[in-house]
Amino acid sequence: MFEVAVLSLFITMVLVLFRLIAGPTLYDRVLAVNTFGTCTVLFIGASGFLFERPEFLDIALIYALINFVGTLAILKFFRYRALGDQPNIKDNRENAQ
Amino acid sequence: MSIFDIVISGLSWISIVSGSIFLIIGATGIIRFPDFWSRLHAAAIVDSAGAGLLLFGMALQAGLTFVTVKLVLIGVFLLITGPTATHAVANAAFVSGSRPLGDKSGKPVVPADVIDPPLPPEMPTNLSEDLTSKT
Numbered sequence: 001m002f003e004v005a006v007l008s009l010f011i012t013m014v015l016v017l018f019r020l021i022a023g024p025t026l027y028d029r030v031l032a033v034n035t036f037g038t039c040t041v042l043f044i045g046a047s048g049f050l051f052e053r054p055e056f057l058d059i060a061l062i063y064a065l066i067n068f069v070g071t072l073a074i075l076k077f078f079r080y081r082a083l084g085d086q087p088n089i090k091d092n093r094e095n096a097q
Numbered sequence: 098m099s100i101f102d103i104v105i106s107g108l109s110w111i112s113i114v115s116g117s118i119f120l121i122i123g124a125t126g127i128i129r130f131p132d133f134w135s136r137l138h139a140a141a142i143v144d145s146a147g148a149g150l151l152l153f154g155m156a157l158q159a160g161l162t163f164v165t166v167k168l169v170l171i172g173v174f175l176l177i178t179g180p181t182a183t184h185a186v187a188n189a190a191f192v193s194g195s196r197p198l199g200d201k202s203g204k205p206v207v208p209a210d211v212i213d214p215p216l217p218p219e220m221p222t223n224l225s226e227d228l229t230s231k232t
Contacts, residue, residue, distance in 0.1 A: 001113050001158075005151055008117030012143065015124035019136070027190040028133050034182050035127065035140045038175065039120070042151050045171065049155055057167040064171060068178040075189045 002050040009043045030074055037067030109157035116150030123147060133190060134197040137183060144179040148172070 013036060020032035041060045048056025077083055119142055126139025152172045156165045 001110050001154075004117055005113050005154075008120050012120045012124040012147075015121075015128050019127045025133060025190070025195065027186055027193075027195065028136065030186050030189075031133070031136060031140050031183075032127065034179075034186065035123075035143050038144055038148055038179065041171065041175070042148055045155060045168070046151065049158065054159070054164045054167075057164060057171065061167065061171050061174070064174050064178065068182055071182045072185055075185050079189055079192070 002046050005046040006043065006050055009039055009046060013039045013043070026078060030071060033074070034067070034071045037063070037071070041067065105157055109154045112150045112154030112157065116147050116154060119143070119150060120147035132198045133195060134187075137187060141179075141183060144175065144183070148175050148179075 016032050016036050016039065020029055020036065023029040023032060041064045044056050044060040044063060048054055048060070073083060123139050123141075123143035123146075126142065127136050130136045130139055149172065152168050152175075156168045159165045159168065
C-alpha cells in the first residue's frame with residue numbers, strides 16, 4: 001500500500017512543479033514551494049515505510065522544520081528586501097509610489 | 098491473524114488510498130484554478146486532508162511503537178506550520194496589492210474601500226522611521 005502512497009506523492013510533486021515553473025506571480029511560486037515541501041515530508045516518511053527503514057521519519061521531521069522556516073524567510077525577504085534589520089527599509093507600497 | 102489485525106489493516110488501507118486521492122485532487126486544483134486565491138484552497142487540501150490521512154494510515158501500520166510518536170509529532174507540526182505559512186503567503190499577497198478575481202459578471206469580490214488596507218504595526222517600518230529621523 002505504500003507503493004500507492006509513494007506513487008501518488010510523486011504525481012502530486014510533478015504537478016505542483018508545473019505550477020512552480022509556470023506560476024504568474026511570486027506568491028504562486030511560494031505557495032507551490034510550500035506544498036512541494038509538505039509532499040516531500042510525506043514522501044520521505046512513506047518511502048521509509050516502503051523500504052522498512054523507519055529512521056527516515058527523523059529526516060522528515062527536520063525537513064518539515066526547514067520547510068516552514070524557509071517559506072517565512074522567502075516571504076520576509078521579498079517584503080523587506082533584507083533578512084536582518086536594515087536602517088533604510090520602507091514598505092513596498094511606499095517604494096512603488 | 099485475528100479480526101483486530103484485519104480491521105486495522107483495512108482502516109490503514111482506506112486511509113492511505115483516500116489520502117492519495119486527496120493529494121492528487123489538491124495538485125489538480127493547484128494546476129487548474131484560475132487565480133492565486135483559489136489555489137490557496139487547493140493547497141489547503143494537500144496540507145490537511147492528504148497529509149492527515151497519510152500520516153494516520155502510516156500510524157495504524159506502525160502500531161503502538163516509537164515510530165507512531167514520531168508520526169504524531171510530524172502531524173502536529175504540519176498542523177501548526179501549514180496554516181501559518183498559508184496565512185503568511187496570503188497576507189503578503191494581499192499587502193502587495195493582489196486581489197481575487199470577481200465572479201462571472203466581472204464584479205470584484207472585495208469592496209472598493211478595502212483595496213488599500215492599513216498595514217499592521219510591524220517592526221522594520223517603525224525602525225526605519227526612527228533611524229531616518231535621526232539622520
